[in-house]
Amino acid sequence: MNTSRVFGFKTMKTLLTNRSRATITSGLRRLACTPSSxxxxxxxxxxxxxxxxxxxxxxxxxxxxxxxxxxxxxxxxxxxxxxxxxxxxxxxxxxxxxxxxxxxxxxxxxxxxxxxxxxxxxxxxxxxxxxxxxxxxGNRLLGVPGENLSGVYSAKDFVGWYNGLPCNKDLCPDLSHETAVILGQGNVALDVARILLSPLDILTKTDITQPSLEALAASRVRRVLIVGRRGPLQVAFTIKELREMVNLAGTRPDMVPADFKGIAEVLKDLPRPRKRLTELMMKAVREAPSGEGSTSRQWGFRFLRSPVEVLPTPDLTQTAGIRLGINRLEGSGDGARAVATGETEDIECGMVISSIGYQxxxxxxxxxxxxxxxxxxxxxxxxxxxxxxxxxxxxxxxxxxxxxxxxxxxxxxxxxxxxxxxxxxxxxxxxxxxxxxxxxxxxxxxxxxxSFSDWEKIDAEEMKRGSVVGKPREKLLDVTEMLKTVHS
CATH class of the missing domain: 3.40.50.720 (NAD(P)-binding Rossmann-like Domain)
Incomplete structure (x- = not known):
């Protein structure tokens, strides 16, 4: 046996890098490639x-x-x-x-x-x-009078604003009022509520955009109500999102104990994920402090409510509140249907965020x-x-x-x-x-x-800007600026 040839071949194999192997494989594929393959x-x-x-x-x-x-x-x-x-x-x-x-x-x-x-x-x-x-x-419309008033936003646009989506960079939401109402009880609704109420020292360590961070620093929002048309057993958010709200520093839950009447009796029959989620909501109700608290921010759920009208200020231009229709449930579990009772309830607020779905x-x-x-x-x-x-x-x-x-x-x-x-x-x-x-x-x-390598130039620039202010990145918000970075 010619051992020098064998060892030479093995040595040559060990010298091949992953990149060269991939290049050879790619070349073989191209040689073997026909229109039908x-x-x-x-x-x-x-x-x-x-x-x-x-x-x-x-x-x-x-x-x-x-x-x-x-x-x-x-x-x-x-x-x-x-x-x-x-x-x-x-x-x-x-x-x-x-x-x-x-x-x-x-x-x-x-x-x-x-x-x-x-x-x-x-x-x-x-x-x-x-x-x-x-x-x-796209955004799903509420389909109620007043939804075009200043102070009404879609959750999609609001999330795009604080996450740096170029088309939402000029949203400038009005955060000058104490109460905000979010319509919808999914994970996005809880994300928005959490961002509105989060301590700044948490947000400053994230990739939230600088204009959003500055706006939230000046925000006067202290109370966020998260409204759903059905009951506690039909919420769409996950336990992870709820736990983050419950544990959010500097906040306290603002619940209506009557909303959970009779829920304890059906807990044992619920699927485990729904049971754990409901138990955590009920725990938040039990442990909610009774006093107002001068500095604490509040968040809470309002159930069996559907938007009827966004109420305007006297000059008919700004949001002054929202009128909610009171519902009752027909059926049970995930198949329960909300039916209007004809009764209504008004909530004073300066901001309404619709989180009823993308389209x-x-x-x-x-x-x-x-x-x-x-x-x-x-x-x-x-x-x-x-x-x-x-x-x-x-x-x-x-x-x-x-x-x-x-x-x-x-x-x-x-x-x-x-x-x-x-x-x-x-x-x-x-x-x-x-x-x-x-x-x-x-x-x-x-x-x-x-190209993707062009994107990597944008990526590097964002991380560079972020490192200056102690953030993982500072996102570029304008397409023109992105293209300028690519070609610089």
């Missing part, structure tokens, strides 16, 4: 749904080429703009998304508005499949859209009445669930797409050019896409 897929939306869909596609098919198009110059969607700034652990998923974006068969194209800069039909011509994962950018919007006339459900009609992610078009995330199922829900949903869509390739439902027999034709088309229209 190299599908090109375009994903519209660079949030959790888009990245999870891309992640599964890349893992499931060894020759899949994926391009992600995002309206903003920056990726990650609601992970960046929806997760509360004092929940940094939830944002760790960005590390996974970054690995996907840096994959050799994946490209990120930011600063591209699909439906405006490039049509869905043009994308379908350039790719074997297009996956719509652009989320829910997807149509992206392109060529894409089917159900205006009633505010989703793209689909069957397990396949868009109805068209071929080569798929959807995932909120635009597929509606704005419900947490990030893990979106992950599972996106994986389902990716599996369906792969299945369609394998069964021939999705024709990949003809080569598609992908971004090779889309990018020149965008440049011709005056649109300069932002």
């Amino acid at each position: 190299c599908p090109r897929v375009c994903i519209v939306g660079g949030g959790p749904a888009g990245f999870y869909t891309a992640q599964h596609l890349l893992k499931a098919h060894p020759a899949m080429q994926v391009d992600i198009y995002e309206r903003l110059p920056i990726p990650f969607g609601l992970v960046r703009f929806g997760v509360a700034p004092d929940h940094p652990e939830v944002k760790n998923v960005i590390n996974t998304f970054t690995q996907t974006a840096q994959h050799e068969r994946c490209c990120f194209h930011g600063n591209v508005t699909v439906g405006k800069d490039v049509s869905v039909e043009e994308l379908k011509q350039a790719y074997h499949a297009v996956v719509l994962s652009y989320g829910a950018e 997807s919007l149509p992206i392109d006339p060529a894409v089917p859209f159900d205006p009633h459900k505010a989703i793209i009609p689909n069957a397990v992610g396949r868009v109805l009445k068209t071929s080569g078009l798929y959807c995932s995330g909120w635009v597929k199922r509606g704005p419900t669930g947490v990030i893990a829900t979106t992950m599972n949903d996106s994986f389902d869509t990716a599996r369906v797409l792969i299945q369609d390739i394998e069964t021939g439902i999705l024709d990949i027999s003809t080569a598609k050019p992908g971004s090779q034709t889309v990018t020149p088309l965008l440049q011709k229209r005056g649109v300069n896409p932002v």
